Amino acid sequence: MSALEFCEYTPSDDLCIVKHHKFYINSTSTLRRHCDQLLITYNKPHRAAFSDTIGRWLKTVMTKSGIDTQQFGAHSTRAAAASAAFSKKASLDTILRAAGW
Amino acid sequence: MSWKCHLFYAFPPFSIISRVLQKIQQEKSTGLLVAPKWPTLDLVARVDENVSQQSNESSTENQEHTVPSQQSRVSAPSLPQTGTNPLPLVGRLLACQGLSKEASEIIGKSWRSGTAKQYRTYLQKWDLFCSKRNIDPLHPPIQEGINFPAELFATGIGYSWLNTARSALSSIITLPGGQSFGHHSLVSRFLKGVFELRPALPRYKEIWDVSPVLNMLESWKLGSTLTLKDLTLKVTMLLALLSGQRLQTLKAFSVKSMTLTDTKCVFQIMFPKNHTAWQAHECIRIL
Numbered sequence: 001m002s003a004l005e006f007c008e009y010t011p012s013d014d015l016c017i018v019k020h021h022k023f024y025i026n027s028t029s030t031l032r033r034h035c036d037q038l039l040i041t042y043n044k045p046h047r048a049a050f051s052d053t054i055g056r057w058l059k060t061v062m063t064k065s066g067i068d069t070q071q072f073g074a075h076s077t078r079a080a081a082a083s084a085a086f087s088k089k090a091s092l093d094t095i096l097r098a099a100g101w
Numbered sequence: 102m103s104w105k106c107h108l109f110y111a112f113p114p115f116s117i118i119s120r121v122l123q124k125i126q127q128e129k130s131t132g133l134l135v136a137p138k139w140p141t142l143d144l145v146a147r148v149d150e151n152v153s154q155q156s157n158e159s160s161t162e163n164q165e166h167t168v169p170s171q172q173s174r175v176s177a178p179s180l181p182q183t184g185t186n187p188l189p190l191v192g193r194l195l196a197c198q199g200l201s202k203e204a205s206e207i208i209g210k211s212w213r214s215g216t217a218k219q220y221r222t223y224l225q226k227w228d229l230f231c232s233k234r235n236i237d238p239l240h241p242p243i244q245e246g247i248n249f250p251a252e253l254f255a256t257g258i259g260y261s262w263l264n265t266a267r268s269a270l271s272s273i274i275t276l277p278g279g280q281s282f283g284h285h286s287l288v289s290r291f292l293k294g295v296f297e298l299r300p301a302l303p304r305y306k307e308i309w310d311v312s313p314v315l316n317m318l319e320s321w322k323l324g325s326t327l328t329l330k331d332l333t334l335k336v337t338m339l340l341a342l343l344s345g346q347r348l349q350t351l352k353a354f355s356v357k358s359m360t361l362t363d364t365k366c367v368f369q370i371m372f373p374k375n376h377t378a379w380q381a382h383e384c385i386r387i388l
Contacts, residue, residue: 006343006366014319017339018366024336038354042330051348061338065314072309081345084311099345
């Protein structure tokens with residue numbers, strides 16, 4: 001059992017995960033019925049999303065932002081996040097710990 | 102008459118089952134054999150030994166029927182099944198060593214399902230390799246244990262998969278003197294050679310920049326105009342980028358184990374992780 005903590009991002013509400021969470025929870029509260037999984041499919045019947053579906057969502061966003069998804073899969077978000085954190089001068093230790101390496 | 106060219110169906114009189122089995126084994130033919138489920142009888146127990154994996158599932162289905170018959174796809178060369186160990190060869194090894202079915206089942210659980218799945222391929226290939234050469238797969242001479250990955254190497258697989266094959270064999274083979282197969286000097290030398298020939302390189306030489314993604318997501322303004330689809334995509338991508346976690350972790354996020362305050366959102370994860378060295382976390386600062 002371990003905890004994963006997301007903090008608010010004050011410079012922009014449109015990138016703040018906490019605000020988005022609240023909005024997402026509210027939007028989905030009537031749809032999720034007995035489903036406890038956070039991520040549920042956006043089409044009816046709204047059910048817990050499988051890993052493959054989550055991966056496809058990530059690739060959709062990547063394609064829309066012009067990333068070559070032939071070359072990069074959904075799992076590359078992990079590498080991209082780590083590289084981005086490193087270029088923002090996050091310590092290696094922090095990155096390793098955060099990503100669970 | 103040879104059965105080899107046919108995918109046969111056979112419901113032989115029980116008295117000749119052993120001869121039928123013998124013929125199947127000699128010819129290495131494949132087909133459907135109907136036989137009684139009668140494990141105490143030696144001949145019929147051999148049917149169990151010969152059935153492939155799919156049929157074992159069908160045999161459990163059959164237990165629900167009242168008729169004690171067993172429909173099994175018999176194929177040669179044989180892939181023996183012992184108990185419900187996820188790795189059949191391991192099950193056979195443990196049975197040879199005199200462990201009870203219960204004990205064997207618990208030991209079987211020591212391989213996570215993903216690992217067992219990876220190993221199973223190679224253990225099946227190993228079983229096949231051994232039966233072609235009349236080697237005991239559980240106590241092979243060391244040189245055969247190296248000829249086998251050499252044969253796999255010729256099929257084009259790389260260092261990482263051959264290492265998986267080595268681990269798979271290590272799970273069943275203990276060399277005289279208690280040394281594990283994978284640590285044998287010839288085996289490690291072999292793998293080093295493979296690494297030189299087909300090095301395992303990182304998947305990516307360079308990785309994409311997150312800023313175009315974040316810029317695009319920022320342009321999807323939070324509010325009632327954001328569709329559920331786009332909101333879902335946005336939340337998923339933010340979660341992935343901020344946590345740097347695997348998809349299975351994103352899937353494990355649950356609304357029940359979530360604490361949401363004005364400034365923070367904390368998830369407790371109960372998922373048994375692939376890589377368990379995993380303690381305190383904070384999202385990566387990429388913004």
